[in-house]
Structure formats: C-alpha cells, structure tokens
Amino acid sequence: MRSAFDFAPYRRSTIGFDRLFDLLENSSLAASGENYPPFDLIKLDENQYRIDLAVAGFKPGEIDITAQQNQLVVTGKKGEDGKAEFVHRGIANRSFERRFGLADHIKVASADLQDGLLSIALVREIPEAMKPRKIAIGGVQPQHDAIEAKAAETADA
Structure with missing residues (x-):
C-alpha cells in the first residue's frame, strides 16, 4: 500500500x-x-522512555519481547485453559503482536510484568564518537599555512 x-x-x-x-x-x-493491547509511551527524561502495555491475564512465559535492528516486537500467545467451562467470556484472551519503531541508539534496558501491566524501559545510548565535543583553540600553525610552507620547501629543493 x-x-x-x-x-x-x-x-x-x-x-x-x-x-x-x-x-x-x-x-x-x-x-x-489493530489497537490491541493498548499502550502508553512515557518520556521519563531526555534519554529514558517507558512503554506500558495492558496485558491483563498474560503470564511472563506467554509474552516474548524481541529487540531487532531499530524495532521492538512484543508478542503474546495465550495458553489454552482446557479445564474451565465458560458461560460468558468477556476478557480478551487473544494472541497479539505489537511493533514499535525505535530510533537509532535506543536500547531496551529492562522489562517487568506487574499487575497486568508490561513495562519496557528504553534508554538512548549515544556513542562517545557521536557526542558533541569541544575543540580547544591552540597556538598551532594553521593547517593551510603548513601546507603552503611544505609546498615551498619541495619547490626549492
């Protein structure tokens, strides 16, 4: 499409x-x-985020969290409960797959399941080479002058 x-x-x-x-x-x-399961995306500070998914009824063994290249995939597969006979079933008991696109340098720090809420902590880890750095101004000869001086030496020789 x-x-x-x-x-x-x-x-x-x-x-x-x-x-x-x-x-x-x-x-x-x-x-x-599809909009199941519902989720919240929370910005904790400049480099920390949290995704909260409402996964009531799921156990930790029924949820799989996979961090791939720039993508987070959360899947849930509900096990069959063959011993219960339901008269009415109103609580969602379906499998799901939820995908989240992650920006560069976002890493999954941890995941926790408590009170039917799956919380996934995300952290932005910018490599040292990409962080801004101060360049000191020294009394060194400018590079263009050094190139001209070297060219003059080779011309004299």
Whole structure:
C-alpha cells in the first residue's frame, strides 16, 4: 500500500535515507492496524522512555519481547485453559503482536510484568564518537599555512 505522498523525487536526491522513506510510506499501514493491547509511551527524561502495555491475564512465559535492528516486537500467545467451562467470556484472551519503531541508539534496558501491566524501559545510548565535543583553540600553525610552507620547501629543493 502506498501513501498519498510520492517520495520518489526525494529518494533520487538523498543517500542513506531509504529506511526513513520506507517508514513514512508504511505509516499508513500501522495507523490502520489493530489497537490491541493498548499502550502508553512515557518520556521519563531526555534519554529514558517507558512503554506500558495492558496485558491483563498474560503470564511472563506467554509474552516474548524481541529487540531487532531499530524495532521492538512484543508478542503474546495465550495458553489454552482446557479445564474451565465458560458461560460468558468477556476478557480478551487473544494472541497479539505489537511493533514499535525505535530510533537509532535506543536500547531496551529492562522489562517487568506487574499487575497486568508490561513495562519496557528504553534508554538512548549515544556513542562517545557521536557526542558533541569541544575543540580547544591552540597556538598551532594553521593547517593551510603548513601546507603552503611544505609546498615551498619541495619547490626549492
């Protein structure tokens, strides 16, 4: 399914942004998807987030959390309870799969199931090489002057 907006001109003039355009094109599929189980996305601070999913009735062994490249997949498969005979069944007892797109450098820190609420802690871990750093200004000869001086030495020789 294609979105109403055509990203082809942008794909031609950018390099390395393919994943971004795929996410934008496929967002309409996610918006029309199923809304079970309901969830909250909470920003705790600048680098910490938490996803709370309402998974009442599920045990820890029935839930699987998988962190793939830039994607978090939470699946739940309910085991059969063959010994109970229901007169009415109003509590959702269906399997689910919920996918969350993760930004670069977002890692799953932990997961906890308590009182029917699955809490998944997420942390943004930016590598040292990508963090901003201060560059000291020293009394060193500018690089362009050093190149000119080296060129003059080789010309004299």
